[in-house]
Amino acid sequence: MSTPQRMTPSEALVETLAAHGVTEVFGIVGSAYMDALDIFPAAGIRFIPVAHEQGAAHMADGYARASGRHGVCIAQNGPGVTNFVTAIAAAYWAHSPVVFITPETGSMTMGLGGFQETEQLPIFAKITRYQGHVSSPKRMAEIAARCFDRALLELGPCQLNIPRDHFYGDIQATISPPLRIGRGAGEEAALDEAAALLAAAKFPVIVAGGGVIMAGGGAEAVALAERLHAPVCTSYLHNDAFPASHPLWCGPLGYQGSKAAMQLIAQADVVLALGTRLGPFGTLPQYGIEYWPAGAKIIQVDAEARVLGLVKPVSVGLCGDARAVAAALLQRLAGRELACAANLSGRSARIAGEKAAWEQELAGWTHERDPFSLEAAKDSPHMHPRQMLRELEQAMPKHAMVSTDIGNICSVANSYLRFDEPRSMFAAMSFGNCGYAFPVICGAKVARPDRPAIAYVGDGAWGISLNELLTCAREKIGVTVVLFNNGQWGAEKKNHVDFYSRRFQGVNLANPSWAAVARAFGCEGVTVDRLTDVGPALQAAVRAQAEGTCTVLEMMVTQELGDPFRRDALSKPVRYLEKYRDYT
């Protein structure tokens, strides 16, 4: 619609949603935006009512991550909107193009302390890419469109803040088509320099990050890796950035990642960090291995200029689209003599050797062996978490999407989550909030009903998020929850074990039967206590997804605990006061 037309601001909003291809919106109904909600069906938009607004924003995040399209959520002004905060912060660190619509208290009463009033822009200022405020009803279409354009342009959440009286009126509005701006491959001179470094490299290693996925650059990354015959590590929690079945794939870096990836990158003289900010948490030493090659030349590619050279010093920083950069580098390397060609067979053997060694170690690593874990598992009738995770890996259906929460077992799962296609792994990323995985997989399933959808969740995190079982039952969202019942907030208990002489506080959980709880919500619930039942239970639950059935598989596991999250951030307690003397 290129010419202005008479409409109401509600119509302008809904027409803008439609123009941007929005077909689903997550939220909880509220009077503030009811005038727009009323016409969603006529615009082909399904409103998906949820149990908690945090769930709605996580679902929008999952929807965006699975599809690459906008995820959209909406809430009542005041408390509905503040319930978004945690999930928007998570979406910010996951680079998700989420547009969250926040009706605000009326413009004529703002500041008087009326009902459901709070300043809604400052709360989100640091966790959004753009905040659009509809300062006049006449600007509804313009500001709404800007939120949608910028969410994709800058890859992050954008807030559309609308005083609730601004939904009403008689305006002339133009509905503009989406503005799509390509990023390109970046600076020519930097590309030349990067190509020269790669051509001279004797042991080049690629780190493939989330930027490869977001740019749709999987094929280019594979082609570049093959041209260099370079091993490819995936960046922390982006296990789907490179196909795991490819011979050059080495697995994830970072916490509970692949030792093969770490041993190989430690050898690198040149690292191509493709589409990754090289987040600090994903480059810390693990398993006692200081793998980051401090002496290597680093070429870092990211769509966001400000992350280049931020965490690790770089030799070349390239601000561009990971796909376009990979293609441009391939072009520059075509027909060129590569120093690394000289030791191709040696490198091949090295890659295969490190991968085989890690596989063998993983295969034998059936349980944790530290004193606490050995004690905890000794007389337990339950499954060892690692063995259970391996069974899940082996039974994982093709094209599966898996979300993971924050917790000890979810973290250990990192070694057992391998994917052949992008947009398959949705971890809680660096915001790290417990309660992420379940609503996120619900949103992913709504976006991609054709793909199996599985959430890995600890029993503690489950308590934060299980209310969305209501949404699954009501809206027939067929996802599978693999719930790790170890009766504890395990990841934090591990810190008590390692640093606080096992003075446990607030870490033991008395659980109901989570399978029975799921059934009470109108979903399916199955308790699994034997390794041989893990795979068949997963497969049956995935089959039931086709009927819109959500199943909770309650995995009964021992209380053993893998390596801690934050060894880097904790130290043994020091007490100076007499009354706390024993607390060391």
Ligand SMILES: Cc1ncc(C[n+]2csc(CCOP(=O)(O)OP(=O)(O)O)c2C)c(N)n1
């Ligand atoms: C919202 C939120 N609250 C608290 C934490 C701190 N925290 C990190 S891991 C963890 C324990 C997770 O326990 P559970 O979900 O049972 O998984 P497990 O570690 O037992 O596998 C907690 C409480 C967090 N990350 N997010």
Ligand SMILES: [Mg+2]
């Ligand atoms: Mg637990």
